Amino acid sequence: MTADEVRKVARLARLDLGPDEVERMTADLGAILAHMAELDAVDVAGVEPTFHAVPLDAPLREDRVAPSLDRERALAAAPRVEAGAFAVPKVLEADS
Amino acid sequence: MTRPGEDAVGGVIDVAEAVRGGARSALEVAEACIAGIRAGDPALHSFLYVDEEGALAAAAAVDAARAAGEALGPLAGVPIGVKDNLCTAGVPTTCASKILEGYRPPYDAHVIERLRDAGAVIVGKTNLDEFAMGSSNENSAFGPVHNPWALDRAPGGSSGGSAAAVAGRLVSAALGSDTGGSVRQPGAFCGVTAIKPTYGRVSRYGLIAFASSLDQVGPLARSVRDCARLLEVLSGYDPRDATSAVRPVGQYERACERDVRKLRVGVVRDELEQVQDPDVRARVDDAIAALESAGADVVEVTLPTARYGLSMYYLIAPAEASSNLARFDGMRYGLRVAGADLTATYERTRAAGFGPEVKRRIMLGTYALSAGYYDAFYLKAQKVRTLLRRDFAAAFARCDVVLSPTTPTPAFKLGDKSGDPLQMYLADIFTLPAALAGLPAISTPAGLSAAGLPVGVQLTAPAFEEERLFTASRAVEDALWRDAPAPAFAAPRGDRSAVSSAAGAPSR
Numbered sequence: 001m002t003a004d005e006v007r008k009v010a011r012l013a014r015l016d017l018g019p020d021e022v023e024r025m026t027a028d029l030g031a032i033l034a035h036m037a038e039l040d041a042v043d044v045a046g047v048e049p050t051f052h053a054v055p056l057d058a059p060l061r062e063d064r065v066a067p068s069l070d071r072e073r074a075l076a077a078a079p080r081v082e083a084g085a086f087a088v089p090k091v092l093e094a095d096s
Numbered sequence: 097m098t099r100p101g102e103d104a105v106g107g108v109i110d111v112a113e114a115v116r117g118g119a120r121s122a123l124e125v126a127e128a129c130i131a132g133i134r135a136g137d138p139a140l141h142s143f144l145y146v147d148e149e150g151a152l153a154a155a156a157a158v159d160a161a162r163a164a165g166e167a168l169g170p171l172a173g174v175p176i177g178v179k180d181n182l183c184t185a186g187v188p189t190t191c192a193s194k195i196l197e198g199y200r201p202p203y204d205a206h207v208i209e210r211l212r213d214a215g216a217v218i219v220g221k222t223n224l225d226e227f228a229m230g231s232s233n234e235n236s237a238f239g240p241v242h243n244p245w246a247l248d249r250a251p252g253g254s255s256g257g258s259a260a261a262v263a264g265r266l267v268s269a270a271l272g273s274d275t276g277g278s279v280r281q282p283g284a285f286c287g288v289t290a291i292k293p294t295y296g297r298v299s300r301y302g303l304i305a306f307a308s309s310l311d312q313v314g315p316l317a318r319s320v321r322d323c324a325r326l327l328e329v330l331s332g333y334d335p336r337d338a339t340s341a342v343r344p345v346g347q348y349e350r351a352c353e354r355d356v357r358k359l360r361v362g363v364v365r366d367e368l369e370q371v372q373d374p375d376v377r378a379r380v381d382d383a384i385a386a387l388e389s390a391g392a393d394v395v396e397v398t399l400p401t402a403r404y405g406l407s408m409y410y411l412i413a414p415a416e417a418s419s420n421l422a423r424f425d426g427m428r429y430g431l432r433v434a435g436a437d438l439t440a441t442y443e444r445t446r447a448a449g450f451g452p453e454v455k456r457r458i459m460l461g462t463y464a465l466s467a468g469y470y471d472a473f474y475l476k477a478q479k480v481r482t483l484l485r486r487d488f489a490a491a492f493a494r495c496d497v498v499l500s501p502t503t504p505t506p507a508f509k510l511g512d513k514s515g516d517p518l519q520m521y522l523a524d525i526f527t528l529p530a531a532l533a534g535l536p537a538i539s540t541p542a543g544l545s546a547a548g549l550p551v552g553v554q555l556t557a558p559a560f561e562e563e564r565l566f567t568a569s570r571a572v573e574d575a576l577w578r579d580a581p582a583p584a585f586a587a588p589r590g591d592r593s594a595v596s597s598a599a600g601a602p603s604r
């Protein structure tokens with residue numbers, strides 16, 4: 001694990017890491033991933049992955065309108081609200 | 097006046113029966129509980145928020161229902177603390193993170209509804225490792241919890257506040273959540289019983305997600321019977337959680353009264369032989385002997401893939417966490433730190449809002465899922481997980497429950513492992529396999545170490561066989577923890593607790 005890889009992953013994860021954090025993270029992730037290399041020794045040829053450990057029942061519900069959160073309560077914790085909606089920074093640039 | 101460590105409250109069944117029979121009013125119990133938290137929690141810092149108003153109102157409603165001749169629920173008047181990653185309508189829910197500081201959810205988690213319907217009195221929100229990521233509670237953004245058995249020691253994590261509050265006799269019981277051991281490990285460190293149910297047994301609706309294929313809500317209580325009563329209330333199908341199981345709930349309280357004769361207890365001999373700590377070895381041997389003398393048959397089993405639990409878990413759980421925690425972007429709730437553009441706003445918000453361990457896991461998970469590494473890390477771990485499930489299936493062909501230590505050592509000192517993430521992760525090695533396999537597992541105290549710290553023994557059962565866990569752990573409790581000793585923790589160590597600030601906001 002290199003500092004450049006850490007910076008690349010941080011961009012993917014939308015985390016603004018400072019130089020000290022990058023250094024620490026490079027060392028920590030390197031040590032953790034080195035430990036995980038033990039999995040290389042396990043033969044998993046022909047083994048299916050387990051994404052869920054317990055088989056799911058997942059019954060279908062009736063497709064019917066039910067009450068949900070009203071707008072006021074849904075917006076109550078938002079950092080900024082305008083005109084009954086979440087106010088967020090500009091997503092598209094004016095020119096694009 | 098209540099002294100720290102004094103039991104002004106009582107256990108779950110004791111309180112429920114006293115309130116039902118009229119020996120105590122729910123209001124009187126709630127007032128005693130809050131006074132006890134004010135006296136005891138400055139030493140423990142187990143609570144992030146105490147909802148005095150809500151608790152007294154809930155207690156008064158129980159008393160009014162009784163006066164009106166209505167039937168009371170199985171938890172009528174029982175004061176309960178709730179881990180602060182469970183949504184409580186209108187009551188702060190922070191996950192011990194700055195990114196959710198001051199957040200008040202608009203709805204209750206399913207388990208909160210269940211508690212309320214059963215007559216429980218929710219007294220407040222307990223401290224945890226940030227977003228339930230940690231094994232010592234030192235990752236709380238609002239300061240660590242102290243173990244009531246020795247205030248310089250960790251209570252375990254991530255449900256450390258819940259475990260310390262129950263052990264310190266501040267509440268009758270508490271709810272936690274367990275992703276890789278987060279109710280069982282603190283349960284062991286604090287000398288209380290804690291169960292992680294089968295994946296799907298308890299709805300995750302309103303539990304703020306960490307790793308969705310592993311997370312389960314579980315109770316922590318002073319006794320196995322108390323724990324059983326709580327789990328019976330919490331369990332059952334909920335259409336709002338797509339992974340919720342459509343299966344009848346077991347009779348857990350009744351299972352506590354069964355004897356263990358002919359129960360086959362599996363022991364993994366080579367795993368036990370690798371335990372370095374003499375106290376853990378001795379208490380586990382005591383538990384095996386106790387079960388044997390109560391009539392259980394001890395058989396040897398093997399779980400060869402369990403040794404890879406840590407590597408599997410710390411790929412799978414962070415991968416799922418990196419996805420789940422993407423929702424904390426400063427747009428709809430929580431902290432927002434403005435940047436030059438949208439991406440900079442995301443990056444600055446998340447950099448300021450998340451603590452070091454949460455960032456580490458998001459990074460690890462993002463890496464494990466990223467192009468070029470997915471097959472080598474994430475997919476590989478999920479395949480090894482299949483081998484682990486096969487190991488358990490083979491073991492359960494030979495035994496009814498598997499017994500192991502809950503933790504490799506009793507509670508370690510605060511600060512001992514906080515500089516080395518890998519050392520901290522190793523505190524979970526015995527609790528990770530059941531989590532990865534989705535199996536129910538319980539930790540119950542099996543006595544004290546030479547230094548006077550509790551030691552937990554873990555029992556694991558096949559999916560949806562929680563009843564066996566209650567039967568077997570009752571036998572361990574009966575032999576080794578009959579009097580349920582309580583810690584006598586000393587006077588407050590300063591102004592640290594939620595109860596000491598007038599607004600009830602987390603202390604910094």
